[in-house]
Every structure is written in C-alpha cells, then in structure tokens.
Amino acid sequence: MPDSQPVSDQQLLEALCSGHEWAFTAIYDQYWYPLYRAAFHKLGQKHIAEEIVQDIFTRLWNERRNLRTTALNYYLFSAVRFEVIDYIRKAGPRSRYLAYYQAFARQHEHYTEDEVAYNELLHNIDEGLKPFPEKTREIFKLSRIESWTVAQIAELMNLSDKTVEYHLGKASKAVREYLNETFLLLLLSIFS
Secondary structure (H helix, E strand, O other): OOOOOOOOHHHHHHHHHOOOHHHHHHHHHHHHHHHHHHHHHHHOOHHHHHHHHHHHHHHHHHOHHHOOOOOHHHHHHHHHHHHHHHHHHHHHHHHHHHHHHHHHHHHHHHHHHHHHHHHHHHHHHHHHHOOOOHHHHHHHHHHHHOOOOHHHHHHHHOOOHHHHHHHHHHHHHHHHHHHHHHHHHHHHHHHO
16 A cells, blocks of 8 residues: 555556555445445435445456446446446335235235124124024114114114114123123133
8 A cells, every 4th residue: 555645536446456455445445434325325224225335345346457437436426326226126116015015914914803703793693693583683783783773773674763772672681691601601611
C-alpha cells in the first residue's frame, strides 16, 4: 500500500486491476457502508442489503482484471442499483404470492374452524329441539338462528306474539339444558 497519502479512486481502480489486495481493501473500507446504506434504503431488509453488497465486492475482486470503467464511484453505485432492481424483480411475484397466501391461509383456517364449530352447534341445537313439535322448532330457529323478531315470526306463522314467546321460552330452556348436558359430557370425556 502506498504511504499514508490519500489515494484517488482512479489510482485505487488501477491498483485493483493490477491485482493489488491493498487496493481492494481500501475500496471495500471506503465504499461498503455507503453501498449497504443505498441498498438498505431501497429494500428495507438488512440481510438482503448485506448480501447484495457482498456479492458486488466478490464480483469486483473476481472480475478485477476485466473492469472497463474509469469511475469507481459510478460503477459501484450502478451495480447496487441494478442488483436491487434485479432482486425486486425476482422476489416481487414470489413475495406478493407469499403475502397473499399467508393472509388467506390464516383466514381460511379460521373460517374452516368456525364453520365446523357452527355446524356442530346447529346439530346440537337440532338434537335439543327433537322432543318439540315442528312449529316450536321452526320458531326457535327463526328467532335464535335467523335473528327474526317475535313480531315478524308471529306475522309469518299467523300467531299472536304471546304464543311465539311461549314457544320460544319452552324451546330455549330445553336447548340450554341439552347444550349444558352435552358440554358436561364432553368435558367428562376429555378429562377422564
């Protein structure tokens, strides 16, 4: 390495092309962080930015004898720009697909679990309503599952509000008792 006098980029480039390791080390020390910062600014991912800059320096050393540039600064920052663009182009569709998959996979898992639980609840409600006549079962389902009001059910079935409330009271009590028993049996089977 030359004496402690400052060395220009042109001198570093010439020494690098001649195979001097001290020139490569000086270029690395001078440019690594600014190149990393430029890559990180565009990508926002530390490890990817580091890999890109390391690849650029590896390629710089491996191709040192064939370099056809006179502006080291321009050459290195152009290399970062092209590597970042290439990375984004390659990762773009994959990362968009991955993000889409992760978002909807979780949503689908919850939807499936919720659907199974809902269908199981409906089955248990049907079992709890079995002892009642069809009219009572229908009133309960319209009220508790379809969220109809008492007045709407009364109008649909041509009944008084009091009659609908009577059927709802009896069915609700029976379903609640059935679900409590079912839940208790489930807990006993799990912990026994």
